[in-house]
Amino acid sequence: MATRIADSGGIPLVDQPFRSNRWRRLRRGDLIPGLLFISPWIVGFAWFQLYPIIASIRYSFTDYNMMQPPIWLGFANYTRLFTEDDLFRKALANTAIYALFSVPLDLFVAFCFALLLNLRIPGRPIFRTAFYFPAVIPSVATAILWSMLLNTKGGLVNVALKAVGLPVIPWLTSPTWTMPSLILLSVWGIGPIVVIFLAGLQDVPRELYEAAKLDGAGPFRLVRDVTIPMLSPVILFNLVIGIIAALQVFAQPFVIFGGGQGGGGGAAGGPLNSVLMYSVQLYTVAFQQFQMGYAAAMAWILFAIIFSLSLLSIRFSNRFVHYE
Amino acid sequence: MKPAQFDRRKFLRGAAVAGATIPALGATLAPTPSRRAAAADAVSLEFWTPADDPVGSKIITKLADDFNNTIGKEKGIQVNTRIKPVTGNNYVQYTTAMTSSGSPDVVMTYVYDPVVAWAANGFIQPMDQYAKAAGIKEEDFFPITWDMINFAGHTWGLLQEFDFNQFWWNKSIHSGEPPKTIDELDQMAKEYTKFDSDGNLTQAGFIPWLHWNGSVTGWEWASMWGGRWYDADNRKWTINTPENQKFLEWFVKYADMLGGRDKSDAFEAAIPKTYGDIFQTGVIAFAQEGEYIPPMLKAEELTLSYGITQTPTAQGVPAGTAYTTGGNLFLLPTKAPHPQEAAIFIQYMGSGKAVLDWCIPNSNIPPTKAAANDPSFTQQLPELKPWLDTLEANHMVPPSQSPQLPIFDQEFPNLIDEVTYKKATPADALTSLDAKIADAVKRFQANHPDWQGE
Amino acid sequence: MSNVVEAKALRVQIPLDRVAAQRRSQMLTRGGLVLAFLIVVFFTVLFVAPIYWMVVTSLKTTAEVFAIPTVWWPARLMWSNYPDALNVFPFITYAANTLRIAAPVTIGTTISSALVAYGFSRLRWRGRDLVFYLVLATLMIPTWVTLVPLYILFNHIGWVNTYRPLVVPSFFGDPFSIFLLRQFFLRQPQDLVDAARVDGATHLRIFTQIILPLSRPALAVVALFAFINSWTDFFNPLIYLSNPDKYTLQLGLFNFFSQHFVNWPGFMAASVVVLAPIAVLFFLTQRTFIEGITFTGIRG
Structure with missing residues (x-):
């Protein structure tokens, strides 16, 4: 059903077929207005971003400690990453697992909550605020909170588990549980995704629901046949942003598993490096070990991964995403 | 609304500077x-x-x-x-x-x-x-x-x-004389370690890696065994040594005494993470704490009964050994x-x-x-x-004075994890860390010929 | 099913004010609503736990913060933590500074991102999507490796220790907001744009009179996120500001962390005061992007 609707009126993202000769005439001048409209970004990019980007690409082929002139190494940083660095591999694998589970989970949960919070239930503004708020609490505060809620002795979560006869779980201290905990904790930050979904739900035309209802569709069919197709551009947005954010996850693991208060200098990798994340490792290499060239190589590998995954999602979703 | 700090003239000048800079990409910007x-x-x-x-x-x-x-x-x-x-x-x-x-x-x-x-x-x-x-x-x-x-x-x-740590004991658990040697410490710690019926710790005699989760405790306790990770006099890393191995074996012994690393970590997570209040909960007999703690305890008006003394050492290692x-x-x-x-x-x-x-x-x-x-x-x-x-x-x-210290500091807590979780033997872990640091030294020296030592 | 497609085809012919009136759909029965309400309440409790904990901690003594078993409600509420906390740093000055950054950032981000998003959605030109991928790509570069060259750049043009590195870039489009608005603009009826074009409307007019009013929910989200991100940002002010007279609220919160000790009740009390405006702002504005969108003047 979704594809049928999309096929009937959907326009592919990459290029859109012009519908008539009249259109073609109107379109001829669109390059200039197009560039004019995007000119703020072009100026900002050239001014603030181009130099740092090119500089960091160059660093990735050098030994560079940020103070002394970079020493050219060719591809040595890249080969060292792939052949010698077990922490790099560990961080890459951990981050991949985190993204693989947290992105779909967060998207699904946020979508469900957006639907629920779009219903006319009493106290709706309060509920919406409550769902959004965890996203703005300082990460140091949340780290302490979770270590209190999740600890094995008197932690609320384990007290609840015990009450229903389940075993107590060492959420943040056992290498087997740190990753599931981090994935579950990501749900707690879905506020912005819910808000974006809610905004998207506002312009789904009611007559589409009415029409579907005339066909005898129940709530689940309505969601499947109307809401999801009509919301598909927003779903795609949240998916791509979710991939970008998950693969660069930094603050939560960094603060929860060390790195914050206290000494010792080590990276925030959790027990047995079980939640050593890519961006955390990158930060450590760059700003604690002063290997900026090596960190830049890591950054560009991560970039290539995120970019190809995002592009894949966009291309793949063209078949499903419905634009007016 | 126009932002007050948005000065148009400077803005344009900035744009001109940036415009002039961009063609010269990669070149270091001239200092102002x-x-x-x-x-x-x-x-x-x-x-x-x-x-x-x-x-x-x-x-x-x-x-x-x-x-x-x-x-x-x-x-x-x-x-x-x-x-x-x-x-x-x-x-x-x-x-x-x-x-x-x-x-x-x-x-x-x-x-x-x-x-x-x-x-x-x-x-x-x-x-x-x-x-x-x-x-x-x-x-x-x-x-x-x-x-x-x-x-x-x-x-x-x-x-x-x-700053450096001294050895503190909780008088509500241990009323006698404090341990002088590591052997005495081990005996007492064992006596004060208690479990509930599910095998979870309810009281610990001593958790050597408490608070710092690796680096500092590793430096500190290795020195109580006579081990050094870095030889400051000769500016050389000394990782794979018998003393360091003894120290790691001792950590493994404590992991066993405490019912395994996972049990001790779960126990540790349930006690306060800030410094100095470990006695507040009354569930640990001995700990290493810094000189900045006593006034904090006073300020918080905690009525604690504790003693402070020099850290116990292994045989042949002088009393008064400490790591800053x-x-x-x-x-x-x-x-x-x-x-x-x-x-x-x-x-x-x-x-x-x-x-x-x-x-x-x-x-x-x-x-x-x-x-x-x-x-x-x-x-x-x-x-x-x-x-x-x-x-x-x-x-x-003294602390290590090697440029490789940050690399060591990242590897070291993981080494202690691997050894105490029994994913690696002390000997293997030391060999592997030794090789990693040697690589890092080689890489650094290749591009910093003027730097003295490792 | 064919009804769905037909209704969509008919949609442009339906007067838009009627569409507005019908925006809100009611998909569930009364029983379903009650169930939904209960589910929402259950999860809200989970999501509210940290807020509760922040507020309760702000009213505890330091000893109570880490007491085991956890103190869920302190024996004596320490209201004095609040005035104490606000005396630790110049609260009013820092709040004014934060607002001086957040207000222009909100305006700059919203306007510039909307313009750019229009260029990436409602205009068709060669290479458009390629450039758009470049915009997206800038979101994917880890900030740690561009931090030092960017700092050197800002230092070179004399912007360090001013608000400019925090404010000026927002006037040149924020990739996240551009992407978000693009996706929303693409959902607006193309036929409206086409019809306006045939009538001789300029792009600027289509943008301001058709697309923007139709996208009020998304614009509100972008503005709100821009404000909140700027208000809660601590890293960029930390890097670029060094004169305490220019500090922001988030930097003020650091005053509760000393080398070996954290004043948690003070930190939480100050955090509550710093974050309360955000909760109020969100509560007040959520109607804009979630309810009542009016379509005045779009046919003009």
Whole structure:
């Protein structure tokens, strides 16, 4: 059903077929207005971003400690990453697992909550605020909170588990549980995704629901046949942003598993490096070990991964995403 | 609404500069001329400090003000104190600023960790000539503090205070004499370790890796076994040694005693993470804690019953062995616009008066003999006697002064995890870490031929 | 099913004010609503736990913060933590500074991102999507490796220790907001744009009179996120500001962390005061992007 609707009126993202000769005439001048409209970004990019980007690409082929002139190494940083660095591999694998589970989970949960919070239930503004708020609490505060809620002795979560006869779980201290905990904790930050979904739900035309209802569709069919197709551009947005954010996850693991208060200098990798994340490792290499060239190589590998995954999602979703 | 700080003329000028810069990509940007002095004649110094808490910030600001009103007035130096907060060891905002011509003139750190890497990578400059001119002498310092600021053939700054741990016991669990040797400690710890019916810890005698989760406890306890990770005299890493292996085997023994690393970690997570309040819950008999704890306990009006003594050592290792974790350091960035004036201010911050002004209210250890023996210090902080005794014994172990320390610091907690979770034997873990550090040394030396030692 | 497609085809012919009135759909029965309400309440409790904990901690003594078993409600409420906390740093000055950054950032981000998003959605030109991928790509570069060159750049043009590095870039489009608005603009009826074009409307007019009013929910989200991100940002002010007179609220919160000790009650009390405006703002504005969108003047 979704594809049928999309096929009937959907326009592919990459290029859109012009519908008539009249259109073609109107379109001829669109390059200039197009560039004019995007000119703020072009100026900002050239001014603030181009130099740092090119500089960091160059660093990735050098030994560079940020103070002394970079020493050219060719591809040595890249080969060292792939052949010698077990922490790099560990961080890459951990981050991949985190993204693989947290992105779909967060998207699904946020979508469900957006639907629920779009219903006319009493106290709706309060509920919406409550769902959004965890996203703005300082990460140091949340780290302490979770270590209190999740600890094995008197932690609320384990007290609840015990009450229903389940075993107590060492959420943040056992290498087997740190990753599931981090994935579950990501749900707690879905506020912005819910808000974006809610905004998207506002312009789904009611007559589409009415029409579907005339066909005898129940709530689940309505969601499947109307809401999801009509919301598909927003779903795609949240998916791509979710991939970008998950693969660069930094603050939560960094603060929860060390790195914050206290000494010792080590990276925030959790027990047995079980939640050593890519961006955390990158930060450590760059700003604690002063290997900026090596960190830049890591950054560009991560970039290539995120970019190809995002592009894949966009291309793949063209078949499903419905634009007016 | 037009943002007030959006100055159009400067904006356009900025655009022109950026436009001119972009074609020259990759080339290092030319430095701008150094800052203009604020007052007509006085040189304006930018001094960055992480002391942002109410106590620390007041002391540092007052010291700088005092300087401005005395030596500063005399020599035409005006210090602007900039409180730049840090969390843990993350001095990223300092590092970033020090790369540019907007570098601060003087930088203070709370910890030792970034100092050697900054020195080795050229972020801070040697202060040899200034130290000599100012008459800074080795005999004024304790050997350990002299070693901390002098390494790789240069003087790198001045200390205002430094920290190390002593052995504390909880008198509500252990009422007798404290253990003197590691064997005694092991016996007592075993006796006080208790489990519930599910096999979970309810009370621990001693958790050697408590709080620091690796690095500091690893350095500290290896030295109680006579082990050194880094030989400061010969500037060499000494990782794969029999003493270090003994130390790791001892950690494994405690992992077993505590019912496994997972049990002890779960237990540890359920006790407070801040420093000094481990006795509050009354579930640990022994712990290593720093000199800054006693006044905190007093301030919180906790009625605790504890004793403090020197850390137990293995056979053949002298009593009074201790490992220092760092201290307040004052450093001179390489790109400081006014190095000469900065050196004068640094000298002042390391002088006797400034040291006591900081150490007494904060309960820290002075780096100079005169300040540590000053009656005002010993009278106001009698509970620090064990620390002064330990200093007197002169078996302190300095932190590593290798540029590879940050790499070691990342690998080391993981090594301890692998050994105590029994994923690797102590011998294998040491061999593998030894190889990794040797690689890092090789890579560093290839591009820094001037740096002394490993 | 064919009804769905037909209704969509008919949609442009339906007067838009009627569409507005019908925006809100009611998909569930009364029983379903009650169930939904209960589910929402259950999860809200989970999501509210941290807020509760923040507020309760702000009213505890330091000893109570880490007491085991956890103190869920302190024996004596320490209201004095609030005035104490607000005396630790110059609260009013820092709040004014934060607002001086957040207000222009909100305006700059919203206007510039909307313009750019229009260029990426409602105009068709060669290479458009390629450039758009470049915009997206800038979101994917880890900030740690561009931090030092960017700082050197800002220092070179004399912007360090001013608000400009925090404010000026927002006037040149924020990739996240551009992407978000693009996706929403693409959902607006193309036929409206086409019809306006045939009538001779300029792009600027289509943009301001058709697309923007129709996208009010998304614009509100972008503005709100821009404000909140700027208000809660601590890293960029930390890097670029060094004169305490210019500090922001988030930097003020650092005053509760000393080398070996954290004043948790003070930190939490200050955090509550710093974050309360955000909660109020969100509560007040959520109607804009979630309810009542009016379509005045779009046919003009």
